[in-house]
Amino acid sequence: IDAPRVFGATTPLDRQTRIKAAQEHYRALIAKVPGSGPVRGVATFDGGIYAWRDNVGATSGKMYKATTAGWEEVSLGRKLSFTAGLVEIFEGQTIVGATSGATAVVARIVRRSGDWGSTAAGYIILSSLVGSFIGEQIKVGATVVANGSADVANTLPPGGQYETIEHNFYGKADKNAMYAVNGVGQAFEFRPGMFCPISTGTTPDAPTHIAEIAEHLLLSFPGGSVQHSGVGEPLIFDVVQGAGEFGFGTEITNFIQSNESAVAVFGQKKIGIFSGRDAASFQLAELTEEAGAFAWTAQRIARTVYMDMRGLRDL
Numbered sequence: 042i043d044a045p046r047v048f049g050a051t052t053p054l055d056r057q058t059r060i061k062a063a064q065e066h067y068r069a070l071i072a073k074v075p076g077s078g079p080v081r082g083v084a085t086f087d088g089g090i091y092a093w094r095d096n097v098g099a100t101s102g103k104m105y106k107a108t109t110a111g112w113e114e115v116s117l118g119r120k121l122s123f124t125a126g127l128v129e130i131f132e133g134q135t136i137v138g139a140t141s142g143a144t145a146v147v148a149r150i151v152r153r154s155g156d157w158g159s160t161a162a163g164y165i166i167l168s169s170l171v172g173s174f175i176g177e178q179i180k181v182g183a184t185v186v187a188n189g190s191a192d193v194a195n196t197l198p199p200g201g202q203y204e205t206i207e208h209n210f211y212g213k214a215d216k217n218a219m220y221a222v223n224g225v226g227q228a229f230e231f232r233p234g235m236f237c238p239i240s241t242g243t244t245p246d247a248p249t250h251i252a253e254i255a256e257h258l259l260l261s262f263p264g265g266s267v268q269h270s271g272v273g274e275p276l277i278f279d280v281v282q283g284a285g286e287f288g289f290g291t292e293i294t295n296f297i298q299s300n301e302s303a304v305a306v307f308g309q310k311k312i313g314i315f316s317g318r319d320a321a322s323f324q325l326a327e328l329t330e331e332a333g334a335f336a337w338t339a340q341r342i343a344r345t346v347y348m349d350m351r352g353l354r355d356l
Contacts, residue, residue: 065260072111076103082203086219091115093145093223095199102197102223104236113156117236119167119205120124121174123187126152126161136165137180138189143172145192149230149237151276166237183304187253195236201225201247220247220275221260230275240291240347241268241278252296252304255318259304261293269308272319287325289313295339295347297356304344305345305356307334312356 044313074080076094078342081102083092089109105112107261111291129138134147136354149166170192179189199221209217220239222228226240241260248260248268259276260268270276271283278284297302303316311330317323338348345356 084205121192122164122190122293124162126187128186129157138174139178141175145170199225222251224249250296294336309333
């Protein structure tokens with residue numbers, strides 16, 4: 042009578058050999074994310090899997106989506122800066138270059154400063170671009186609405202470590218988006234077909250951690266800075282429009298959302314709670330100076346856990 046077989050093997054050694062061969066076979070079928078160096082981050086959004094990695098020369102970062110054909114690079118699109126916004130520009134409108142005749146649909150409009158009618162300034166994320174804007178007046182129909190720059194490509198810098206959240210700040214079903222930071226460049230908002238950098242005005246503009254609190258986007262910056270956007274406006278970091286900044290006194294290593302109006306802030310040397318619902322009520326309170334947390338180790342697994350010099354801790 043033959044001995045019982047596991048995976049077709051007759052001995053433990055044969056079984057281990059067969060398991061290893063199967064693992065190597067299936068591992069070879071998994072395509073690597075193109076580029077060089079480590080994978081900088083992975084996220085799931087809108088039913089897709091996305092990853093970031095430096096290009097072959099490590100001169101820029103690239104964003105990829107997993108497809109049945111392998112990893113496909115995600116186009117980051119182009120943007121156009123504007124000043125002297127005489128007439129408010131709305132998403133979905135078609136803009137025209139007064140000199141070049143270039144046309145594009147406004148996928149995203151960000152007013153960073155000033156007021157519509159005279160001094161509004163910001164940038165436009167373009168879609169369905171035909172031609173190139175050359176630094177000229179921008180029209181909607183026959184009406185001049187602003188002065189525009191030449192359009193430029195959106196890019197990602199090399200390096201960093203990507204951290205993402207998913208949230209709908211606007212309520213409409215088609216406005217759910219992924220928000221990300223990488224520690225080496227600007228934060229950004231992403232929906233399939235639309236990539237929008239978030240310009241906070243900070244120097245350098247390279248947030249390290251990200252969260253959402255009471256419909257505000259929350260970002261951390263080197264030096265212990267915690268900044269929030271205006272309410273319901275994740276792209277706006279203008280104090281006049283409800284944004285603000287708090288100092289934590291130590292480098293920030295993690296954000297963990299505790300509930301809708303509170304975020305646990307972990308630093309190298311202490312832990313705090315950022316809470317409130319708007320610029321008037323937000324506060325950053327110290328929880329403990331006993332110890333901080335290692336970067337990117339905090340996780341919410343029924344309760345919040347993190348790592349420090351003494352091992353695994355429970356908040």
